[in-house]
Amino acid sequence: MPKSTGSSKECVQSVKGWILDLYPKENEMVIWIKTEQGNTIRLVDKWQYSIYVSGNYSDLIGLAKQIPVDGVALDEKYVRPEDSDKSTVLRIPVSNSREAQELAEKILVYGGYKRFRLYNVDVKPSQMYLYEKDIFPFAFADVSQRPNGLEWRLLDSQEEVEYKIPPLKELTLDVKTVSERIPRFADEIKEININSGGKSIRIDSGDEFDKLMTLVELIRQLDPDIIYTSNGDEFLFPYLAKRAIENEVSERSVIGRERSPLRVSNEKGASYVSYGQVHYRPLPTRLLGRIHIDMENSLLYCDCGLQGLIEVARICRIPVQRVSNTTIGTSMTSSQLYHAVRNDILIPWVKADPEDLKTARELLIADRGGFYHEPKIGIHDRVGELDFTSLYPMLMLKKNLSAETVRCKCCPDSKERVPELGYNICEKRKGIVPRSIELLLKKRTKYKELEGRASDPSLRSLYEKRRAALKWILVCAFGYLGFKNARFGKIDAHIATCAFARQTLLKATRLAEERGFELVHGIVDSLWLKKKGATENDFIELRDEIYRETELPISFEGVYRWIVFLPSETRRNLPVLTKYYGVFMDGRIKARGIATRRHDTPEVVRKCIEEMLKVLAKGEDSNNFYSRVPESIDVLKKYVQALKSRRIELDDLVIERHLSREVYEYRHEVLQAIAAKQLVKEEVEVRAGQSISFIIINSENRFSKNRVLVAELVDERTPYDVDRYLELLFSSAATILAPFGYKASDLKRAADTF
């Protein structure tokens, strides 16, 4: 008999529907299916996953005798992706992730940390199930109960771009505490607000016990598939769990579909470093059988919405709930793990294979990053921009660049060579990394085409979100080649990709120069070119020629009426590669590296600079641009006056900054550290990587605690430091006008006359 229960209580032999969620439970996998009729069905599949051990054959036999687990057996697998032959390994079935981890550690100790290597230890069981069964979240499938477990028949394909998503019941949950100031776990619940299908429900009657029980009952009745929260991981769900304990209803605080109550975890969230910046990820709250999306902590949701999350879940084979609360790298890695599992390649627990030995001279040539050509500071007329589309992932795919293919042992005489370095590239097998990005690239191109063709704005937005989600994954795919913890990354493959990219940009530059173009600026995958009298058609012809010669997709972004390349703030004679603004012939403004693009710019400054740019954008060419500068300074005057007369809304003065370290580690009283200390004083837990919002109230105050006020404590009586905000305004305005001789100090002096 099938072992299925759920919202629909009947037992089923076969069901068609979409895979909504899945998770392991004691040697079984629980899968929630959303049927075409809108029911949600819980299926259970008897399934166990295994960890693997490699080592000397006699050591493996000895180890097998020491492990009191049923089902331990020898197996044949590839222990490294570059291996030509399978090795004999020990397969050990485990019940859950914790058991896998504990057993793996014991084996390492038993082997003296030298004799054994472990595999598949920390792969999430839900993902492993998806890989093994060759299915994916939100896939439409026909699943049948068979004596040995569930049998899956996909009626869907990962390649599909016009796939259907079932109608999902969505709900937004919000909780208010009795505290007037910053909410704390010790505060009682004031009210709970639920918004479902446009209907708002407020739970504010009775005592706290009643409110909690009403919430649980309402969730059960409404039975949402998705619950959206703001800060649900960091505060809302841990808070509800603590209030449930206070009211002695902990075991009844069930929000998911499984009878698993909310728990207070002793674990903390994690601070981590990505591209030199410290980030913080709170411990996620998973609602079994539903999808919890914390809108404040899901970067991908913020950028690409639910459509983006589902697209990534489908293509990377990782449950939607996990996509929403994990890093993009984790999702991207999942698609690599899938290819490894499907090809019998084991997934190393730790990455122990180091970089190949190279001479210092080789390193000097190899480790040079991407192509760049410094721009000439100042304004340039009629510059065209050409951008290679997904250049790095495209090179990884076309050139077969992966940890196991660059400098492989099997093809020392390969014809495929890395430019400048001469490293051989495997000709016998396609690497895991290229395999995993092939479909991503294909679908991204397809979505771009569909987006261009779609006349319905909602459809266009759908394709745009899916494309944007795939772009995130692709960007990450290159970065992960050199990432220390990437399972299938290696620095040599990273170096090789950069070498091919430099070669490509150099080739494109030469082709442009042969056609009489001058390279104004170039960086990584983009070129800015100009030629006297060149028309848009000339740029398009050049683009087509570059495409023919490189066989890499390249887009023509347009011709700028003018573009301004900006200098360094500290060394005015040095250009900054990523700091510029300009206006295309069709009036679109493009800006990079200036105040409008920085996340720590207060709204008042952002609005002012945007308005100044709009004024400058009216200039048809550089001469006309110069004549617009006084008008743009009038915009600045307007904001200066508004600040001086305190007519700026407090919300527009909020500055948001990342904490790059723990609060106690700050040695200097920088503004974000002062604001963070105010939160700590209010008993709020603050961690490195979190963002802190504050208003500058008196930056010169001799007591540092009085210099800023954290946004959570701001009210209508909060004063602000006019001079400091004026400084920020002048500095940002001076940045965009720097090539024309304006300095912040000049603007400040002039402000006295405004």
Next chain:
Amino acid sequence: MFDSLFGKLNLGHLLFLHGAQRCLALSELLCVQAQLALTEGGLESKAIFIDGGNTFDPCLIAEYAEQLSLDSDKVLENILVSRAFTCHQLTSLIANNLKPWIDRLNIKLAVISNILEPYSDPDIAKKQSLIFFKVALNSLISMIREKKIVAIGTSLDDERIRKNSFFKQIAYHSNIIAKLEDHGGSTIVILEKHLANPPDILFNERKRRIPLTGAE
């Protein structure tokens, strides 16, 4: 210069340099000097540089070579580099790869740069990284003795590092320990331990103020 700073360092010894950024530069300089003839204070040997902190700077090597009137291309060719980005990679390099490389290339000098840092990775359980460090250090010590090479470990540190067990373990096994402190334009070398002293006691600081700029 080397002998004047640290006293005589014999084959089969481990030198541990820690402290200011300059200890990384000094270890690179020693990779250049190792290529000099025995009569010129060198080891007539190529050098291996295992980089645990992604800090190796080939441009600095070229600069040192030029200052010593050596062919910079040749000097760069004679330094073999491998970078480790995790404690597992560093352990694997030291415990598994280093010995065959030393044999194959007849190496007399091995630098393990930022030797403590990968083991302090917050992503790795402390207990596990301690064991991996022990595996790496034991392999290194036995290799130094067996192969009669000079090994140099470096670590950028602050006050906290002296208290951690990685530091204590490497300090115990090192024949010479020197701490480098930056003071304005000059660097103070504090000789904390030397062969002539009991191996398990860090002796009183012996300071020598020397200007360490460029390839000096």
